[in-house]
Amino acid sequence: MNQAFQPFTPQARTLMGPGPSDVHPRVLKALGQTTIGHLDPQFVQLMDHVKTGLQYALKTQNPLTMAISAPGSAGMEACFVNLIEPGDKVIVCQNGVFGGRMRENVLRCGGQAIMIEDPWGQPTDIQKVADALQQHPDAKALAFVHAETSTGVRNDAKALCALAKQFDCLTIVDAVTSLGGIELAVDDWQIDALYSGTQKCLSCVPGLSPVTFSQAAIDTIKQRKHPVQSWFLDMDLVMGYWGEGAKRAYHHTAPVNSIYALHESLCILHEEGLENAWQRHQTLHNALKQGLEGLGLSLLVDEQYRLPQLNSVVIPDGVDDALVRSRLLNEFNLEIGAGLGALAGKIWRIGLMGYACRQDNIDYCLDALGKVLNR
Ligand SMILES: *Cc1c(COP(=O)(O)O)cnc(C)c1O
Numbered sequence: 365m366n367q368a369f370q371p372f373t374p375q376a377r378t379l380m381g382p383g384p385s386d387v388h389p390r391v392l393k394a395l396g397q398t399t400i401g402h403l404d405p406q407f408v409q410l411m412d413h414v415k416t417g418l419q420y421a422l423k424t425q426n427p428l429t430m431a432i433s434a435p436g437s438a439g440m441e442a443c444f445v446n447l448i449e450p451g452d453k454v455i456v457c458q459n460g461v462f463g464g465r466m467r468e469n470v471l472r473c474g475g476q477a478i479m480i481e482d483p484w485g486q487p488t489d490i491q492k493v494a495d496a497l498q499q500h501p502d503a504k505a506l507a508f509v510h511a512e513t514s515t516g517v518r519n520d521a522k523a524l525c526a527l528a529k530q531f532d533c534l535t536i537v538d539a540v541t542s543l544g545g546i547e548l549a550v551d552d553w554q555i556d557a558l559y560s561g562t563q564k565c566l567s568c569v570p571g572l573s574p575v576t577f578s579q580a581a582i583d584t585i586k587q588r589k590h591p592v593q594s595w596f597l598d599m600d601l602v603m604g605y606w607g608e609g610a611k612r613a614y615h616h617t618a619p620v621n622s623i624y625a626l627h628e629s630l631c632i633l634h635e636e637g638l639e640n641a642w643q644r645h646q647t648l649h650n651a652l653k654q655g656l657e658g659l660g661l662s663l664l665v666d667e668q669y670r671l672p673q674l675n676s677v678v679i680p681d682g683v684d685d686a687l688v689r690s691r692l693l694n695e696f697n698l699e700i701g702a703g704l705g706a707l708a709g710k711i712w713r714i715g716l717m718g719y720a721c722r723q724d725n726i727d728y729c730l731d732a733l734g735k736v737l738n739r
Contacts, residue, residue, distance in 0.1 A: 375697060376697060377693070377697045377698065377699050378696075378697060378698045378699065378720070378725060378728060378729070379699050379715070379720055380698060380699060380700050380714050380715050380716070380720055380725060380729055381699045381700050381701035381713060381714075381715050382513045382514075382541075382674060382701040382713050382715055383513065383540075383541070383561070383563045383564045383570070383715065383717065384563035384564075384569070384570045385563060385564060385565070385567070385715055385717035385718050385719065385720040386567065386718070386719045386720035386725075387563075387567060387568060387569055387625075387719065388567040388568075388628075388629060388632055388718070388719040390628050390632060391567060391568050391569065391625045391628045391629050391632070391719075392569075392625075393628075394624045394625050394627065394628035395569060395621050395622070395624060395625040396621075397621070397624055399620050399621055400620060401620075402617050402618040402620055403612060403614065407618070407620060407623075408612060410623060410624070410627060411430075411606060411618070411623065413627060414430075414431060414623060414626055414627050414630065415429055415430060415606070417626075417627065417630030417631070417633075417634065418430070418431065418574050418576070418630065419576075420630070420633075420634060420638065421543060421544060421566075421574075421630060421633055421638060422539075422543065422548065422550045422558065422560075422574070422576050423548065423549040423550055423551060423552065423638075424550035424551045424555075424576050425551060426550065426551070426576045426577060426578055426579075428576065428577040428581075428582055428599070428603060429574070429575070429576040429577075430574070430575060430576075430602070430606040431562070431572045431573060431574050431575070431623065431626055432559075432572065432573040432574075432575055432597070432602075433572065433616060433618055433619050433622075434571070434572070434573060435561060435563075435570055435571055435572070435573055436538075436540040436559060436560065436561030436563075436573050437465070437573075438573050438597065439540075439559025439560065439561065439573025439574070439575045440462075440465060440466065440469060440538060440559050440573075441469060441594065441597055442559065442573070442575055442594075442597040442599065443536050443557040443558070443559050443575065444466070444469035444470060444472075444473055444475075444507075444536070445469075445473055445592050445593060445594045445597050445598075446557075446577075446581075446585050446592055446597070446598070446599045447504070447505060447534060447536065447556075447557055447581060447584055447585065448469075448470055448473040448474075448475045448504065448505065449473065449474065449475070449588060449589060449590050450473070450474030450475070450590065451474065451475070451476070452470075452473070452474075452475040452476070452504045452505070453475065453476045453478060453500055453502055453503045453504060454470045454475050454476070454477055454478065454503065454504060454505045454506075454507055454536075455478045455480060455493065455496050455497065455500065455503050455505070455506045455507070455533070456470060456477045456478065456479055456480070456507045456508070457480045457482070457488040457493065457506075457507070457508035457509070457519065457524070458479055458480065458481050458482070459481070459482040459483065459484060459485075459486055459487065459488055459509075459512055459515065459517060459519070460484050460509065460512035460513075460514035460515045460517065460704075460705075461512075461513075461514035461704050461705055462509045462512060462513065462514060462538055462540075463507075463508065463509050463512070466507045466508075466509070466536070466538070467479060470507070473593070475504075478496055478500055478503065480492050480493055480496055484514070484515045484705065484706045484707055485515050485516075485517060485664050485665055485676070485707070486517065486669070487517050487518065487519050487520065487669045488508060488519045488520075488524065490520065490523055490524065490527065493506065493524060493527060494527055497527065497528065497530075497531040497533060498531075501531065503531070503533050504533065504534060505528075505533060505534040505535065505536050505556075505557075506524065506525075506527075506528040506533050506534070506535050506536070507535075507536040507537075507538075508521070508524055508535075508536075508537065508538070509537075509538040510537055510538060510539045510541075510542040510546075510548065511538075511539070511540070511541035511542035511545065511546065511671050511673070511674065512541075512671075513540070513541045513564070513674050513713075514704045514705065514707070514713075515664070515665065515676060515707065516663070516664060516665045516670060516671050516674045516675055516676035516713065517665050517669050517670070517671065518542075518546065518669050518670065518671050519669075521537060521539075521542075521548070521553055521555070522549075522552075522553045525537070525553045525554050525555055526553075526554070529554050534556040534557065534580060534581060534584065535554065535555050535556045535557070536556065536557045536558075537555050537557070537558045537559075538558075538559060539558050539559065539560045540559065540560050540561040540564055540573075541561075541564045541565065541671070541673060541674060541717070542560075542565070542671075543560040543561075543564070543565060543566060543574065544564075544565035544566050544567075544633055544638075544641055544718060545564070545565035545641070545642065545645045545671070545672065545673035545717060545718070545721075546642055546645065546646075546671065546672065546673065547642055550576055550578075554578070555576075555578065556577065556578040556580050556581040557575070557576075557577050557578070557581045558575065558576050559573050559574070559575045560573065560574045560575070561573055561574075562574070562622075562625075562626055562629065564673070564715075564717045564718065565641075565645070565673055565717045565718045565721075566626070566629045566630075566633065566718055567629050567632060567633075567717075567718030567719035567720075568625050568626050568628075568629035568718075569622060569625050571619065571622055572619070572622055572623075572626055574626075577599065582599075585599055585600065586600075596616065601615055602615060605618075629718075644721060645672040645673050645716060645717075645721050646672045648672070648716055648721050648722070648723060648726060649670075649672030649673070649675065649716055650672075651723065651726055652675060652714065652716060652726045652729070652730070653675070655726060655730040656675070656677060656714075656730070656733075658730075659730065659733060659734055659737065660680070661677050661678065661680065661733075662677070662678050663675060663676060663677060663678070664676035664677070664678050664707075664710075664711050672716060673715060673716050673717045673721065674713060674714075674715055674716075674717075675713070675714040675715075675716065676703075676707070676711040676712075676713055677711060677712045677713075677714055678710065678711060679703075679709070679710060679711060679712060683737065685702065685703075685709050685712070686702075688712070688733075688736050688737065689702060689712070691736045691739075692732055692733070692736060695732075695736075696728075696732040696736075698728065698729060698732050700712050700713065700714050700715075700729070701713035701714070701715065714729065
């Protein structure tokens with residue numbers, strides 16, 4: 365019999381890597397509901413509810429808040445292609461994988477990227493950013509990653525945005541891993557463009573990217589000299605679809621069932637309370653850290669910059685990185701992440717994101733890791 369045409373039933377895993385993370389059972393159930401038309405009045409109303417839910421989660425009143433019908437990387441691209449035009453200067457902070465992708469986006473928009481580089485495992489140095497803003501008063505935007513999933517470092521989003529505003533510079537923020545896991549306040553921090561993802565701390569399936577744009581960002585988009593090079597991600601067009609009140613113009617077919625899933629995950633976040641969710645990630649991170657130390661393991665990142673939802677564990681000398689991870693997966697159905705780039709082979713990345721961030725998961729992970737390491 366041809367395996368290719370047999371039903372696919374995945375072995376269940378516990379997802380404690382850099383994403384996707386465990387999806388909440390309620391979200392999976394919402395996903396499986398009957399599909400309706402994407403212009404059905406019921407669905408139009410659901411889109412408004414999703415917008416309200418995202419505004420809550422992001423702490424923003426921005427009317428232009430929605431989910432792009434594609435993963436976090438598309439949200440990243442949406443921010444850059446709409447705000448950056450050929451010749452624009454953008455100051456990009458890089459201290460891991462994702463800052464490098466921001467640079468790539470700037471270049472593909474025909475912009476010039478002024479790079480502020482810091483070692484992987486360290487936060488972006490605010491002083492260097494201040495110097496760059498001073499040196500490049502014509503910079504249009506400052507772009508940085510709030511939660512660097514490749515290293516487990518938290519960049520000081522509030523301070524970076526405050527600095528950018530002193531220089532009348534737009535801010536573009538990657539909040540893919542931060543949303544729902546650590547403090548994030550779009551309006552208070554004066555973030556102009558932000559993208560996130562559904563598969564990290566929102567306990568939702570992969571494939572959608574929440575984004576939000578401030579009034580200053582919208583004004584910038586409206587004053588563009590060149591049309592946005594991406595038709596699909598052109599916010600002017602997408603706005604007509606997600607826009608309030610106005611008659612919705614067909615733009616593309618929304619991933620209807622995925623929007624059910626996102627809506628359910630936002631309901632779950634609201635029931636728990638945003639601040640409580642941040643606190644849960646911090647409290648359980650502390651529990652994981654203690655347990656890891658009990659196994660003789662240490663964390664890469666200094667406590668003051670450490671992300672609770674992404675724990676970079678230093679691999680002890682003489683331990684076979686790939687073997688440990690494959691045993692965890694094959695014998696315990698537990699997925700943790702490998703190091704990337706400069707940190708490949710040096711760290712494991714243990715995620716505590718959203719629904720995966722639970723005491724029973726921590727107990728399970730520590731037990732499995734202890735058994736594998738003792739062999
Ligand atoms: C996961 C991640 C992305 C990319 O999101 P996808 O949904 O995989 O496209 C971007 N930035 C950061 C910081 C991430 O952790």
